[in-house]
Amino acid sequence: MYYTVGEIAKKMEVNASTIRYYDKEGLLPFVKRSNGGIRMFKDQDMGMLNIIGCLKQTGMSIKDIKTFVNYYESGDDDFNKRMNIIENQEKLVQLQMENLQKNLNMLEYKKWYYTKAKQLGSLDNVEKLPKTDIPKMFHKFLTK
């Protein structure tokens, strides 16, 4: 069972031209062609397409994804290189999540701030609140 570039694009929820671009950049060396030159994706290719999508969604550049893909082409003999890339990416994702969590806390603070401003009638009145009236979790966001 084979899939065309358009079918794969739909599955991956990207533009077909994006898939062609990835191919041109060397991310899809495993994709075979028909006699007429049409790309023929196999079910078996989905594993690689998914990991490529995963690396892309977690911020890896096309260039670095290419490096990763090329370790596959060079055979079965060294899992460590691929493993290192995966483990490093895992650490990067954890950092991204920690950073997002910090930013989420800041947004929570701003929400509290505006809610309080509505209650008290103005932003100035929130600024005048004693520190004891500000939830402890928000103290780190105070500028003065």
Next chain:
Amino acid sequence: MYYTVGEIAKKMEVNASTIRYYDKEGLLPFVKRSNGGIRMFKDQDMGMLNIIGCLKQTGMSIKDIKTFVNYYESGDDDFNKRMNIIENQEKLVQLQMENLQKNLNMLEYKKWYYTKAKQLGSLDNVEKLPKTDIPKMFHKFLTK
């Protein structure tokens, strides 16, 4: 107490030219100038700089941050607009985190996969494993 563009850039861990670019794009209408034209940042400005940094780090475009900032300039009278932006951004951040978590799970699967390949001697041997030998949490990543 005033800070120059360079001092603020250091605090925010960005290039000074980035701050100037943000100013040019209308993100910093609250920054006053000296008679000679030098930007003078106040401690009081840090709150806005921090929320700008937060919105930027969570993926908001310069254009949309500008919209948010402009609600401040238009005064104290409508917290709802700012609140809506903050709440919407919060939802976006939650989606980002959920997405990162899914990708982290995929990376975990790949790590398991390579570890297993090392144990069994080849990638093919991992492919041959019966489903019962694959942790349940990874079943969703199986392509066949």
Next chain:
DNA sequence: ATACAACTTAAAGTTAACTTTAAGTCAAGA
């Protein structure tokens, strides 16, 4: 008063990751 590091602007340059265009080819159905 002079030096000099850091500031100023406008404009041009950079980068990554697509996206579009143009001109043509493939392959499945009527």
Next chain:
DNA sequence: TCTTGACTTAAAGTTAACTTTAAGTTGTAT
């Protein structure tokens, strides 16, 4: 066989968010 929608490539275009450059100004320290 013909039509037609989806495929092909190479090359040019787009976008956002900076970053650099050039030429000049400011302000602090000696």
